[in-house]
Amino acid sequence: GAVVSQHPSWVICKSGTSVKIECRSLDFQATTMFWYRQFPKQSLMLMATSNEGSKATYEQGVEKDKFLINHASLTLSTLTVTSAHPEDSSFYICSAREPGDAYEQYFGPGTRLTVT
């Protein structure tokens, strides 16, 4: 099946710094990618939808100036957490959809972010 990777798998950063998370579709082109956030023992919450070559669409309550999303190519989307704070510590997961497939998404393994 289609494979989505994320890098890094875990990262620790200091409060006030920025950190970038990459999401790559390894064997298919993804016109649409999604970014989710998962809190411990809770569901995945959609943060934004990323379409190649256009601005991301953010969900209500998600600060777009804090969580910068770039989808510069058909195989790569990045999420940059700017001026990170301890409350941004979470598990971030991306998924990707193939063109023409209205149903299935392929998920990355996630990135654990810890802000100290």
Next chain:
Amino acid sequence: GNSVTQMEGPVTLSEEAFLTINCTYTATGYPSLFWYVQYPGEGLQLLLKATKADDKGSNKGFEATYRKETTSFHLEKGSVQVSDSAVYFCALSKTQAGTALIFGKGTTLSVSS
């Protein structure tokens, strides 16, 4: 708005027991419904899906039927194995292309031998 409610866990079963994880949804229109599974240390994987009412999704011995009248999509398996231990998420998506998923909170299943 759209939402998914699934039974809270953890669910603890012995090997070969029957499994049911309840899932109900609220949505406008005609959503597609999914079950995803997350094994320890791995990303979410699609387990099965149903795209219209009365459809039955099935995979690896798991089944779920899209019941529009009861807005439900319960996951069942006749005989669970230790390897089925994981977190199971019910989700819905509008049929329009590009629409993301709305997830339930997840149910942890633990199967012992």
